[in-house]
Structure formats: C-alpha cells, structure tokens
Amino acid sequence: MTTLDIAHDKQSTAPAGALTAPAPHPLRPSLVGLTRPRLMQALADFGLPEKQLRMRAGQIWNGIYNRGLTDFDGMTTLSKELRQTLAAAFDISRLEVVTEQKSVDGTRKWLLRLPSAVPGVPGPEIEMVYIPEEGRGTLCISSQVGCTLTCTFCHTGTQKLVRNLTAGEIVGQIMVARDALGEWPDSNRNSDDRLITNIVMMGMGEPLYNFENVRDALEVISDGEGISLSKRRITLSTSGVVPMIEKAGTEIGCMLAISLHAVNDETRNKLVPLNKKYPIRELLEACRNYPGLSNARRITFEYVMLKDVNDSIEDAKELVRLLKGIPAKINLIPFNPWPGSPYECSDWAQIEKFADFVNRAGYASPVRTPRGRDIMAACGQLKSETVKKRASERFREAAQPTG
Template identity: 80%
Template sequence: MATSLDIAHKQAAAALPGRVNLLGLTREELGQALAEFGLPKREIRMRTGQLWNAIYNRGQTDFAEMTTLSKELRAKLGAAFTVARPEIVTEQKSVDGTRKWLLRLASDKPGMPGPEVEAVYIPEEGRGTLCISSQVGCTLTCTFCHTGTQKLVRNLTAGEIVGQLLVARDALGDWPGSGRNSDDRLVTNIVMMGMGEPLYNFDNVRDALDIVSDGEGLSLSKRRITLSTSGVVPMIERAGNEIGSMLAISLHGVTDEVRDKLVPLNKKYPIAELLEACRNYPGVSNARRITFEYVMLKGVNDSLADAKELVRLLSGIPAKINLIPFNPWPGSPYECSDWATIEKFADVVNRAGYASPVRTPRGRDIMAACGQLKSETVKARASERFKTPADAPAQTL
C-alpha cells in the first residue's frame, strides 16, 4: 500500500526513494500517515502508540524488529516508511570525553550529497548534555562564533532535530536493554545551542522538543531542555507558551554599542527590548531562571565596569549567568580574557547574588566547544535550497 501523505513541509526528501520518514511527525501526523497508508480507523490509535514506543522508547530502526506488530504489517510498513537517522560522517572524541558527530542529512537534490551539521555530547559528573543544531549554518553572523561564518543553507526538519538525539543514544548505547538501569541515562539534558538560531526555525524546533519531552517516548523533562536564542524578541513569549523549555539568552555585551558588533541582531532588537521580553517570559521564576550566556573577550566586554553593568541590567530577572571563556577558531578576531580577569568579573556577579559559574571549556581539541561548530558541507545559497517559501527562515519579524 502506498502513502500520499503530504509532509513535504515537515521533512527533506525521504532517506530512501518512495518511503516517508516517520521521524519528527507529531502523534497526530503519525496517525494521519497510517490512515493514508490504509490502516483501519479503529487501529490507528493503537498502531500509533506501538510505533511511537518502538521508535522513541526502544530506539528501533527496523520495522522487522517491532514485534508488537504482526509480521505481515511489519513488512508492509517497511515498504512504505522509514525511520532513518542522519548519517554519521565522522565521530571525534576529545581527551576530556566530549564527543562530536558530523552528521549528513537527507539531500533535497537527487544525486547530490545532503548538507551536514554537528552535534556534541558532553559527559559530566551525574549528567550528560547533548548540544543539538537547528539549522545548517546561520544567518546571524555573531562575530565571536565560528558557525556565524557559515551562511545559512536551510532549516532542519523536526525529524532531523530529533534524529541527532537518536544518533547520540545509538552511539552511546543509551537505550533500554543496554545493561544499564532505565533511570541511569547517559544523555540527561538537551541544549539547543548548536548550529543555527532555534527561534528562526520555530515550528520544527517546537515539534521536535515535544517529541523529546513526550513521557511515552524519549521522556526528557522540559526542565532538562534549554533553548538558546540570540534574542529574537517577538518569538520569546511564544516559545514560553508553546515550547515551555528553559530559556538561555546569548547576551555577551552590556551596551548596545558593544552588542551590535558581537551580536548584530541587537541592531533590530536592542538590549532593553530583549530584557523586557525576558521579564515577561511565561513561567519565569526563581525555580525556572533564565540563563544569560556571556562569552569573555579580552579587552572587549570583560572589565569590572561591564560586570557591574551586567548586574544592573539583570536586576529583577530570575537569572543565572554563564561566563564562557572564548573558544578560539581559525581566523577568529578575538582572544579569551585572562583567567584573573574572568575571576574578578565572576566575583562581582557572585557578590550581587547571581549564580555565575565559569563554564569549563570542553572539546576544544576537536573544535567541539561553545562557538566552534561549523559543518564541512559545501555551502549553497539558501534561496536555492528552499523548496517553498514556507521552508525559508522566519526572519521578517
């Protein structure tokens, strides 16, 4: 039985010709796919639940393994659908245990290789954090960020976003039956801090994170999911209402003059507007603080006056401040602040009552640290890669 489900806006070309990739479909869309496939209406809810459990709870990639379904149905589903993940092109492991995967996505041009993104796993004591990308490249051109030197190729689909977590769990053996206690996960936290601006790919990010937090599948609490934005002010309230994850703001400067240079988006949404949106973020409280990310750049934003102004700006916002030593990349125009300067800066922030951890650089030796991600794909103009206007990044806010 063939399916005619129209989900072109949800995913790139199917991983295999003629087969629809089910990764990233919402429960409703998965049910619709099964209905158009020809399953009786009375079976849709049950079969949707069985597939959801197999794909997201057990990590199964072959319909033949899904033994809760009949052998005949498994064969038919396998002919019509796939649950293919992004392809691992390279895997690197840092001396500190950090792992980075270069992942190739499905191509939307026959005969051409698909674009590539990077995902990073950071193991820590008692937790493991996976840094996920939302776009191939980026439009924001933040001057301290390596990804910002790569032009936007396209948005990731919901399936490609979720697929990064599935790839990591595959590589780490982080599925039931691996011999570990079901509560002893390796990937415990997700951060949308990889390549791209998540709020310029809102619908796909929202749908992907709904799947990641679904209690009958991947089951990661929204308090363990952090979405980082460079400050797309009109989308912040919507993110709180529709995604409900923890929020992180890439701030990096305490004056519009400095932030305009570091984060050019600031020219459109200056600091005062950004912080007002943070004060109004749905659900923000001392129990759900907003994280402000602040990269330490020598002679640019690291003075004691900057530290005092940062404290003043964030007054009244339940906040945590992550101080990030700058991670260099080839051709980068900045240097990392001296360690003594970082400690003095942190002391000002801590004495003001803010939790202000200095983030330990992880994975620098494999270019996996914060701000260092950049895929090796041949760049193509975004206008040539988008199939429909609906696929283009929502940058007209």
Template identity: 90%
Template sequence: MTTLDIAHEKQRSAPKAALAPAPQGGLRPSLVGLTRPQLMDALAGFGLPEKQLRMRAGQIWNGIYNRGLTNFEGMTTLSKDLRQGLEQAFDISRLEIVTEQKSVDGTRKWLLRLPSAVPGVPGPEIETVYIPEEGRGTLCISSQVGCTLTCTFCHTGTQKLVRNLTAGEIVGQILIARDALCEWPDGGRNSEDRLITNIVMMGMGEPLYNFENVRDALEVVSDGEGLSLSKRRITLSTSGVVPMIEKAGADIGCMLAISLHAVNDETRNKLVPLNKKYPIRELLDACRNYPGVSNARRITFEYVMLKGVNDSMEDAKELVRLLKGIPAKINLIPFNPWPGSPYECSDWAQIEKFSDFINRAGYASPVRTPRGRDIMAACGQLKSETVKKRASERFQETRAEAEA
C-alpha cells in the same frame, strides 16, 4: 475527551507538518520526529482504519523512542504483513554519520549528513556534541544548517544558512547519540542510569527562526512515553528573536537561555548583529515577561568573555544593573578560538574577578569549563564545512594546536 484527543484536535486545526524528509526520487518519508497526532495522521494516510490508529501509533512510537529500532522488522507487536507494508511506505532509519570524533576530555562530536534535495548530490551537514560531566551528560543539538545571524565571535556564524532542519532531523541527533552511548534497553542501561540527562538547543542555527520544527521536535523529546526528558532539562538558546520569546514559553515551555554577551547596544551590535533589530532593552523586557519565569525557572544569560571587549569591571557592574528583577543566572563562557577568529579569550584572572563580582551581587555565575576544544566541539566552534578539508585533517590540526 482525553488529553491525547485534545492534543489531536489542536494539531488538526494547526497547519500540517510535512513528513520529514519530503520524498525525493522515490525516498520514503520518515516517521521520526512526528508528534503523536502527526503520526496518527500519517498512518491514516497509509490506510489504517481509524479505530486502530491510536494503538498502532503507540506501538510504533515505542519501537522508535523506547527501543531505538531503525526498521519495522523488530516491531513484533505488529503483524508481519503490516510490518512489511510500513517498511515499504515509511522510513525510520538514522541520519548518516560522516565522522565521529572524541576529545581527550571525553566530549564527542558527530558530523551528520542530511538527506539531499537533489538526487546524486550529497546532502548538507550538521554537527552534534555530547558533553559528559560528573552526574550529568549534555547533548548540544543543531536546529539549522548554518546560520543567518553572523555573530562575530561564533564560528557557525561564518557559514551561510543552507536550510532549516526538520523535526525529524532534530530528534534524529538524539537517537544517534543514544545509539553511540548504548542508551537503549538492549544496551543494558535503564532510564535512571541514562548518560544523556540534558538537551540544549545551542548547536548550529537560531532555534526561534525554525520555530515550528523545534517545537514539534521538543514535544517528541519530552513525551513521557518516549525519550522522556523533562522540559526543565531542555534549554533553548536564542540570540534574541524578541517576537518569538513569549511564544516559545507558551508553546514549548522549556528553559530559556539568552546569548547576551554585552551590556550596551554599541558593543552588542558588533558581537550580535541581531541586536540592531531587537536592542537590549526590548530583549530584557521579553525576558521579564517569559511565561513561567521564576526563581525556580531562571533564565540563563550566556556571556562569552572577550579580552578587552566586554570583560571590564564596569561591564560586570552594568550587567548586574541590567538584569535586576529578572530571575537569572549568568553563564560565563571563556572564548573558544577558531581559525581566523578576531578575538582573544579574557585572562583567567579577569574572568574570576568578573565572576566573583556577579556572585557577590547575588547571581549564580558559573564559568563554563571549555570542553572539546581539541576537536572544535566547544561553544561557538561548530561549523559543518567539509569541502576544503577532510575531517581527519581538521582533527589532526586542531589537536596539534591544543597540545601546543
């Protein structure tokens, strides 16, 4: 039995994933985001003979994830009749781009509209951000529309949860970014020269509250014959959904980041209300038991620097004590303000002092350079609200604030 056969049997025994999006008002179901076994199941339901399923799934997979095709017409390895039939039955088009903004530092942000569950009513929206850096490019993708966690330093937390994203909508964010960056072979760029080198599940939402769709999406993203991003270049960030952390390591196997942000339960209860359910001690125990954790696969602890809240040297000392024995690095994040935010960023001198202490204690503690602040694309600034203000108005206002 081959590896694919084993995967297919495993997938068949698991609950079937719905095609994404579910048909509404005659809309065709999408094949984007289906794992290989799910894609074969969809083609079997379409009526393809079983002996053709593996080959046809491979041809369609190549068209979507290697060539970036948005319809079946370009899949010339399929017969004309089959292409026409697939076009009538399924969708492989992109999500709708509402706005695209580019920061003065090269960061790009897309506001994307998802399919609507109600005909005639616009669908909900999400944001996706691409951050170019020297030698690498990171795409920050969303897993939910809004969020349930209400972290008080995070703009997304002020937007109520609308729904989970499907696996196709998660993968679709990557396809749109690759379109914009001309990363498909027809754009003249090969796999060794790609701009998107890393994926972080750090956009809107809590990934572990949308586990199955995130798992399936990342299986598609890491497939060596598709988008082919190593799981060591994919990082899933969680605010601390303790019961799902071990499962994430076992079933997904990507890198893990923890939104820690405080060294005691009293402070973290205010910053990350989920801490009241899963306090720091339980969270760190789950990190120590994360499958595969080692010095070569360290856990990243994210720590937003809030003036007068969590940035004292006593906090730094306690942070080092808490993480003892966990292969870790500490990512210090200067707070990125948003309209109405109740916090201020720590003074730069204090951030450097905090970082130096952690470095001397033996932990890598890079300070994340704020990127995309002028277009509200920096860490903690994402929110898809467009009802009150048009995107162009928000863009002009935030740019003016950044220049001031």
C-alpha cells in the same frame, strides 16, 4: 515530500480494508519527529482504519523512541504484512554518521549528514556534541544547517544558512547519540543511569527562526512514553528573536537561555548583529515577560568573555544593573578560538574578577569550563566539515602560483 503526500495503491483483488505494500519510494518520508497527532494522521492518510490508529501509533512510537528501532522488522506487535507495508512506505532509519571524534576530556562530536533532496548528491551536514560530567551528560544539538545571524565571535556564524532542520532531523540527533552511548534498553550497557540527562539547543543555527520544527521536536523528546526528558532539562538558546520569546514560553515551555554577550547596544551590535533589530532594552523586557519565569525557572544569560571587549568590571556592574529583577543565572564562557577569529579570550584572572563581582551581587555565575577544544567541539566552534574543507581548499588554490 511529506508523510501526508505518500501515495499508496490498493489492488482490486485485495480484501476490503487490507493494505498492499506500494513499491518502495527512493525518498520515503520519515516518521521520526512526528508528534503523536501527526503520526496518527500520517497513518490515516496511508490507509489504516480509524479504529486502529491510536493503537498502531502507540506501537510504532514505542518501537522508535523506547526501543530505538531503526526498521519495522523489530516491531513484532505488528503483523508481518503490516510491517512490510509500512517499511515500503515510511523510513525510521538514522541520520548518517560521517565522523565521530572524542576529545581527551571525554567530549564527543559527531558530524552528521542529512538526507539529500536530490538522488546522488550528498546532503548537507551538521555537528552535534555530547559533554559528559559527573552525574549528568549534556547533548548539544543543532536546529539549522548554518546560521543567518553572523555573530562575529561564533564560528558557526561564518557559515551561511543552508536550510532549517526538520523536526525529525532534530530528534534524529538524539537517536544517534543514544545509539553511540548504548542508552537503549536492549543495549549491553549494564547501568540504568541515563547518560543523556540534559538537552541544549545551542548547536548550529537560531532555534527561534525554525520555531515550528523545534517546537514539534521538543514535544516528541519530552513525551513521557518516549525519550521522556523533562522540559526542565531542555534549554533553548536564542540570540534574541524578541517576537518569538513569549511564543516559545507558551508553546514550548522549556528553559530559556539568552546569548547576551554585551551590556550596551554599541558593543552588542558588533558581536550579535541581530541586536540592531531587537536592542537590549526590548530583549530584556521580553525576558521579564517570559511565561513561567520564577526563581525555580530562571533564565540563563550567556556571556562570552572577550579580552578588552566586554570583560571590564564596569561591564560587570552594568550587567548586574541590566538584569535587576529578572530571575537569572549568568554563564560566563571563556572564548573558544577558531582559525581566523578576530578576538582573544579574556585573561583568566580577569574572568575570575568579573565572576566574583557578579556572584557578590547575588547572581550565580559559573565559569563554563571549556570542553572539546582539541576537536573544535567547544561553544561557538561548530561548523560543517564540508564547509571547512571547502574553505581550506579555496585557501590552497589561492596560494597556488599562477601563470
């Protein structure tokens, strides 16, 4: 059910134009994640007079995204009657936090449960990670439950796709993180400095396979009267869905990251099977044509360092050759192991040699410091806890003697 499907009854005794609260629906549609036009449309379909739509939408928007409210009671700019009526029809609550873990390095990971389409049956789960650094804090959020891409170095890729996240579920991750970090104006935190300064869509899933919901969510996140994160501080990472890259630049306009990880099609076909459909040459051509590309808006190329697979100096030379003419920086990512992973991380000395060559060629190539490894929160390690549990249960069952 969507917001536009909500039914509302008007009693014959009610004054003309008055709204009467419908019976609460067990699956009330959420207003979180609706763009401003869609929020106004939802309120119009609900029955609010046209002349009130812009004002009421602004009041609700402020309550959700500026104050972090989770119910309508706190929206005192609305009448008590209207608050009760809206509360019976719509939901603005949070995603359920199943677990929260904190790494020894300060990284935090949340397992979140999404709403279920079937009453009484637990909804699917996703993971989200917050990485604090000096002067900034990066929130890594998910776009899908599971993933279709089966990248062989990625733990998430071993989990089948369950479904896309809605725009509200994407935005909802940020709301949960701001709750936990005390980042709302009404919180008791003393500092005015933002803790979440950057958003990266590098969690579970391929964002460009959930384009409309990702686009709408990032429009809400970057709105100047709400969460207000600049699109220069939002990075969308894709494994290379070539036909959608230009569209992302035009309709979303955030920073772009490419999960490259190899310099030839033979290797990349194994690491990122999507390469068989969109090979490196086509991918890099799409990058060269990315709308708004400049030295100020460089593309980040992510390159996981895998021992004896893609980490030779010859690979570094070919990487530099491939990216010639593209304003770019190269993120070198030490491989983060997970149980059953078929790869090893490159030796640190080899990573440094690789980085030094790329740096001397004129490309910024920071080596990403592994964060949150002790809680399986590092890059490529995210996977729903329920899926991990089911896998461990299957292993134990298989180990049980028979007969």
